[in-house]
Amino acid sequence: DAKTTQPPSMDCAEGRAANLPCNHSTISGNEYVYWYRQIHSQGPQYIIHGLKNNETNEMASLIITEDRKSSTLILPHATLRDTAVYYCIVRVGFGRALNFGKGTSLLVTP
Amino acid sequence: GAVVSQHPSWVICKSGTSVKIECRSLDFQATTMFWYRQFPKQSLMLMATSNEGSKATYEQGVEKDKFLINHASLTLSTLTVTSAHPEDSSFYICSADTDRESVLTFGAGSRLTVL
Numbered sequence: 001d002a003k004t005t006q007p008p009s010m011d012c013a014e015g016r017a018a019n020l021p022c023n024h025s026t027i028s029g030n031e032y033v034y035w036y037r038q039i040h041s042q043g044p045q046y047i048i049h050g051l052k053n054n055e056t057n058e059m060a061s062l063i064i065t066e067d068r069k070s071s072t073l074i075l076p077h078a079t080l081r082d083t084a085v086y087y088c089i090v091r092v093g094f095g096r097a098l099n100f101g102k103g104t105s106l107l108v109t110p
Numbered sequence: 111g112a113v114v115s116q117h118p119s120w121v122i123c124k125s126g127t128s129v130k131i132e133c134r135s136l137d138f139q140a141t142t143m144f145w146y147r148q149f150p151k152q153s154l155m156l157m158a159t160s161n162e163g164s165k166a167t168y169e170q171g172v173e174k175d176k177f178l179i180n181h182a183s184l185t186l187s188t189l190t191v192t193s194a195h196p197e198d199s200s201f202y203i204c205s206a207d208t209d210r211e212s213v214l215t216f217g218a219g220s221r222l223t224v225l
Binding site for chain 2: 041046100
């Protein structure tokens with residue numbers, strides 16, 4: 001699976017949009033981009049995933065560049081409960097594990 | 111949505127004893143489950159892939175005789191830490207593949223402390 005690069009940490013003011021970038025320049029055509037987050041001492045929580053098109057759900061939006069070499073996770077109105085480590089992972093699909101990098105530690109401040 | 115349940119959520123044991131952690135898929139069948147461990151301030155590290163009805167596949171550096179994995183049914187996988195030592199103290203997390211576009215669902219984790 002392709003490797004990803006994320007900034008180690010980011011800050012965001014409560015109520016503002018949090019934009020978390022991820023580079024995956026070696027992604028192959030059949031690899032999906034997945035985003036998970038881990039709140040302290042809990043199991044990872046699925047947020048969103050996509051292949052080529054931008055995606056939106058009740059939690060976030062995922063913007064994937066046309067060349068698929070990078071993506072951005074957008075939390076439209078960050079709350080204090082969004083403080084967590086966010087992981088961007090690329091993966092082929094069913095039956096394969098997720099390989100976690102170091103992720104981005106997002107701190108949402110009042 | 112798909113739910114993965116882990117039990118116990120935390121356990122303390124004496125050095126030399128064995129500890130079993132259960133991972134259940136509550137509302138779906140999981141042919142494949144994955145076991146991870148996480149040390150403080152580090153990311154999740156894949157330990158092994160558990161396939162129903164067959165032997166688990168372990169990642170390099172993970173002792174298969176120490177971390178016994180059994181996946182006897184489509185809804186249950188167990189991890190047994192045998193002869194636990196303080197260095198085995200960690201956060202153990204399981205996950206399972208759902209049929210929902212290959213989204214992995216994770217359990218809440220089991221924190222093991224070996225005294």
